Every structure is written in structure tokens, then in C-alpha cells.
Amino acid sequence: MDLAGLEFAAFRFRLKADDRFNLPRFVGSTLRGALGISLKKTVCLARDRESCTGCLLQPSCVYTYLFETQKHESVPKFRTISDIPRPFVIRPIPSQNSSLLTFDLILIGRAIELIPYLIFSVKRLEKSGLGPKRDRFTLMSVTSLHPEGEKLIFHAEEESLSGGWFVCSEEQLERRAEEMPDERATIALRSPVRIKSNGRLVSDLQFHHLIRALLRRISLLALFHCGFEVKADFKRLIEAAEGIRRTGGELKWIDLERFSLRQKSRVKMGGLVGEVEFEGDMRPFKKLLAAGEWLHVGKGCVMGLGRIEVIDGRREESGRASGREVEGSGGSEIGGR
Structure with missing residues (x-):
């Protein structure tokens, strides 16, 4: 890609x-x-x-x-x-x-x-x-x-901008991708992930759900904000993603709400958090996952939803993954396999 x-x-x-x-x-x-x-x-x-x-x-x-x-x-x-x-x-x-x-x-x-x-x-x-x-x-x-x-x-003491800033590009994504496992990966959902499939929010998360959502999001961001069209065989990537097996994990649904000024009402923004294990040939997807770690996936990304991280080849002990907290708590647990 x-x-x-x-x-x-x-x-x-x-x-x-x-x-x-x-x-x-x-x-x-x-x-x-x-x-x-x-x-x-x-x-x-x-x-x-x-x-x-x-x-x-x-x-x-x-x-x-x-x-x-x-x-x-x-x-x-x-x-x-x-x-x-x-x-x-x-x-x-x-x-x-x-x-x-x-x-x-x-x-x-x-x-x-x-x-x-x-x-x-x-x-x-x-x-x-x-x-x-x-x-x-x-x-x-x-x-x-x-x-x-x-x-x-x-x-605060200066109140002026000093120097330039670092811009991440494909080079940084490739370096991050090299650190990821090739065959077995655990993906942590650091903030609620809201992915829709066939018009409904996904509760039984599979690898192809993540890849479909990432392909759509990264492609649109690239076209409308970076001025280029992502060149990839989307059909083949999705078919390959469907061959990646979910082998374990602990996910739960967290219910969040926000007040919409436009709709003048409270809007539900819940999603899946936790860790999920996948097994298969991860190599075609590693750069895309590296982009997703920064740019998030699914609905509500501008507000911090959809944060993912590839943490290891095997799932870490509950609550200890990279020593980071998940935004939000509580909710009903969803599955292990």
C-alpha cells in the first residue's frame, strides 16, 4: 500500500x-x-x-x-x-x-x-x-x-511560537510497521471504537471490520486533505483480512453520551474497548495499522474515539497493556472469542 x-x-x-x-x-x-x-x-x-x-x-x-x-x-x-x-x-x-x-x-x-x-x-x-x-x-x-x-x-511565558514542528510521513509509518509482528498480533482498543457494518454498530469485532474502516478513513483523509489517492487493491486486501482469525481477547462495550448543540439533545457515543488477538498473515496490513494508531478508526475520531494500538504478539494481562488507561469505564462485557 x-x-x-x-x-x-x-x-x-x-x-x-x-x-x-x-x-x-x-x-x-x-x-x-x-x-x-x-x-x-x-x-x-x-x-x-x-x-x-x-x-x-x-x-x-x-x-x-x-x-x-x-x-x-x-x-x-x-x-x-x-x-x-x-x-x-x-x-x-x-x-x-x-x-x-x-x-x-x-x-x-x-x-x-x-x-x-x-x-x-x-x-x-x-x-x-x-x-x-x-x-x-x-x-x-x-x-x-x-x-x-x-x-x-x-x-505560557513566551506567548509566541518558536521554531517549526515535526511532520510524520510514510517513513515513520514504515518504521512503526517493522516493529509489529508478522503473524500474530494483539490490538488494544484504547478508546471506544464505533465501527458500522451493514448500517449497524459492530459488537463482534473481526479483523476485516477494522481493515474496511481503516481503508475508508485513510483513503478519504488522503484524498481530501493530503491531495492524493491511495493506490491499493482494496478488494484483495479485504479478502485477505477476512482470512485473519480472531483467536481471543476481552472486549466490553462502554456507554458514553455527549450533548449535541446542533441536535439540542444527548447523543449516545458508546463503543468497544479492551484487547483482541488476531492470527494470520499481518504483513499486508501493518502500515495501515500504523496509520490507524495515529489517525484512529471508526466514528467519532475527532473527539478521541477509535484509538487503537498494536501492542504485542500476545494479549497482555488485563489492565496492564502499555500501562495506559482507557477513557471511560464500566459497561457490559462482550465475548472472549
Whole structure:
């Protein structure tokens, strides 16, 4: 699979509350909503309009591109697709310290150069506060993540961007793919994974479900945000994925909810978390899985859902995989095999 044109960059934001954060369990949704509102207030030059639809500035608007991504009618192959994936992922980092909030913001393709707008928008939230109780905070720092660690690009004392940032490409994906096992892999679902098959959410997760969803997501991100079409034999890849056997694992369904401002109601956003073992020839899929580790899979990726990680050839003891926590807890368990 050729992913030579795929580019993304990861930035880590560290926030410190004036007192403590009182945020909902589904903090990714809170961050997504607050950041969108703040960015719109920052860049919108037509604030008297009730809707962005039909705005003269819409084709070049930073807010529209990031949060209300428009379908490209110039791409006939995808005219039937109504929802183009947004070019970013918000990934909350679990913490036991209620006065600190850390999250990664992963920007894809053309969105990478918009990081100054997003840092400014988070800074703007310092005054209005975050969450239902409007928790005041200070944006302490923003770092660029790269294979060797982190590079500081913004600090509260400086309030200006310093230097450039690291952009991940196919080279980093290939290096990560080389670390993955060839025949037997355990995939950890670090945040709720919502994949649909035949119009229904998948509860009995098989390898081909993951691959179908990853092929769709990575292909659309590449086309609409990186400007290239993924070249691969999709039919053969899916057929090969159907031959990968699920040999074990412990998954459970976590129920999450978020409040939708657009629908004026609460929306269920639950999904599968845990670990699942697969056995078979993993080699054709390793680079795709490496991309999925960064760009997530399934529904709700912009809010941090769909985070996966290939952790080992065998499943680790429950709760010990890489020493990381899963966002959310509780729910009903689903199967082992």
C-alpha cells in the first residue's frame, strides 16, 4: 500500500486549572465543542449570519475547513459520501490530577499549517473557561511530538511560537510497521471504537471490520486533505483480512453520551474497548495499522474515539497493556472469542 503522500503532525497541549477541572467523563467531546466555538469566534468575519451555508468566505474559511468540512464535488468517485472526515483528531490523555488537563491534537495534511489558529483559540478559552462550570485555566505549553520525544513550540511565558514542528510521513509509518509482528498480533482498543457494518454498530469485532474502516478513513483523509489517492487493491486486501482469525481477547462495550448543540439533545457515543488477538498473515496490513494508531478508526475520531494500538504478539494481562488507561469505564462485557 502506497501512503507516500500522507502527512500528519501531533501536538501536545498542557492546561493547568486555576482551581480544578470539573469536566464530563467524555472530555473529548467537550474539547471538540469548545475549540470549535472559540475558533469560529476567532476567524469569522460574518458574525451577523445565522449559518455558514452560502457565506462568500466559506471556501477559504479556516473554521469551515476544520469543523464543517465540505464535500468536493470535483471528486466524482466520492460524490455519494455525505460526511467527509475532519482533518484532525483530539486525543485526551488520562490523568489522576484534577488540576491538569493534557490532550494531543493531531492535524492531517493541509490542516497542519493551521496550528497557530488552534493554539490561539485554546488561549482564548482561558477567559471563557472550559466545561459546564466554565473552569478557568492557563495554557502552559504546546509541544510537537516526534519519534525522539517532544519539541517545545509554545510556552505560557513566551506567548509566541518558536521554531517549526515535526511532520510524520510514510517513513515513520514504515518504521512503526517493522516493529509489529508478522503473524500474530494483539490490538488494544484504547478508546471506544464505533465501527458500522451493514448500517449497524459492530459488537463482534473481526479483523476485516477494522481493515474496511481503516481503508475508508485513510483513503478519504488522503484524498481530501493530503491531495492524493491511495493506490491499493482494496478488494484483495479485504479478502485477505477476512482470512485473519480472531483467536481471543476481552472486549466490553462502554456507554458514553455527549450533548449535541446542533441536535439540542444527548447523543449516545458508546463503543468497544479492551484487547483482541488476531492470527494470520499481518504483513499486508501493518502500515495501515500504523496509520490507524495515529489517525484512529471508526466514528467519532475527532473527539478521541477509535484509538487503537498494536501492542504485542500476545494479549497482555488485563489492565496492564502499555500501562495506559482507557477513557471511560464500566459497561457490559462482550465475548472472549
